[in-house]
Amino acid sequence: MKKQSFIILALFLFFILNPQTTVEARWRSSKKPKHVIFLIHGIAGNKTHFGYMAKALARTLNKKDPSRRYIVRSIEYDTGNNDKTPYDFAKDVDLQIKRITASAKFKKDDKISLIMHSQGGLIGSIWVFQSLMNTPGYSTPETIAHLDSFITLGTPFWGAKTAQWGSEIKNLTSQIGVDIPLPFGKNELEQMAFGSDTIFDFRMAMIDPQYQKHIDYLKQNVKFLNVVGVANLLNPLGIFVSGTGQYEDDGAVPLASARFNFLYTQSIKSKYSSGDVTTLEKIKKIDIAPYVIVNAMHRSPLPELENFAGIAQIPEDCIKNESCRHPAFSYLWNTLLGNPVQQLDDNLGDFKTFLLDINIRVASENKYSCKDLKVEFFKLDGSPLNNSNIEISKFFELYSHGKNDSKKYPNHCRFYAMGSIKKTLESRTEAVLIKISGENLKTRFIEMQVKEGYSSFVDINLLSQVGRKDKGGARNEKK
Secondary structure (H helix, E strand, C coil): CHHHHHHHHHHHHHHHHCHHHHHHHHHHHCCCCEEEEEEECCCCCCHHHHECHHHHHHHHHHHHCCCCEEEEEEECCCCCCCCCCHHHHHHHHHHHHHHHHCCCCCCCCCEEEEEEECHHHHHHHHHHHHHHCCCCCCCCHHHHCCEEEEEEECCCCCCCHHHHHHHHHHHHHHHCCCCCCCCCCHHHHHHHCCCCHHHHHHHHHHHCHHHHHHHHHHHHHCEEEEEEECCHHHHHHHHHHCCCCCCCECCCCEHHHHCCCEEEEEECCCCCCCCEEECHHHCEEECCCCEEEECCECCCCCCCCCCCCECCEECHHHCCCCCCCCCCHHHHHHHHCCCCCCCCCCCCCCCCEEEEEEEEEEECCCCCCHHHEEEEEECCCCCCCCCCCEEECCCCCCCCEEEEECCCCCCEEEEEEEEEECCCCCCCCCEEEEEEEECCECCEEEEEECCCCCEEEEEEEEEECCCCCCCCCHHHHHC
């Protein structure tokens, strides 16, 4: 009798001290098909940055769909490590996902989904794409065959001003020899800054024909959703952050960066005459991820209070009420259940901002730096942007433009510029003429569309000018 009591006590203590083992044993023994949802946090984050999401989602999903067993798992990685890149983090995430998907208990009809906050969306994107391509160090296409939903919350796909600022602080403290214990890694900050090599690689993965079969697979088999935050509470700071009266940012990520879909034009020519023009007809659009905009902060100090929602911080009352006040929660569980998702709040504001992201490939034997190149913006007819509906790089707007040299690709130079569309003139063309020039290089012009809440990407090359110095203004060269 004492022996039996001892065994019962030992088992009781084992399960109490290892609650996750209890949960896993339960769903592994279940005969229902499983759906495992992984939560991936952002920079300087951990699983607590999702608030009560794990409990609230598990309860709601199992209640709404009793035919399947839902389990929500948090993944943590080594954010803050100066030596690691988002690709390293994606490999760390992969190891944790493999522990479940590689199990013999994981069946063909079982599913996995990803919900990612901030940098977590970049890490999840890398993991999915590298696994789909069967890259060593990641999972395989067989694992991606289980992927059901891919949901991001405030992910800076195309860069963030806060990462730009944080990266500069990191570099400054390093130069002056001051060791400030910041929770951000050097590489992860650099790769989330505008014009980074990681961002360029993301763009190329979407527009390079060699990857088209992978993109088509994802579009046909995975439910995507970008949840984009705008913090109305911070509207008084809009002029400094968005350049407008509306705060078109969640406090860390601009609206145009958190939306994966983008406009682009690419022209990599082996020969052209100086003054060459790439016209509007060349513009294409990537349209893979539906999006919704919510009134929420990137991270809130008081997430339980009404009007102080953190975009990924689910409050406690959502555990018992799937229709709770959190602006993003219903979008999450409806997407996971395959229900149609539509924008619920149409009164969030009249958005105006956009992002221009320009990659210039200099075809020259000489080493070129960004400071050797010049990027100018005009109306389509070559006249100044004054008195038009488009404003670019406004005076009071912090980090509204910049440039940097690629570390990965020789003679690649990246420019970015934030802008807004005023919508005051009755007849307007929401496009700009971009003049790109450099000493002893053949000037090129690009007609590029801009759109509220979107990013526009330009990928273009410049060839050497042979025999004479390149001169000429916007108006006469375009003609």
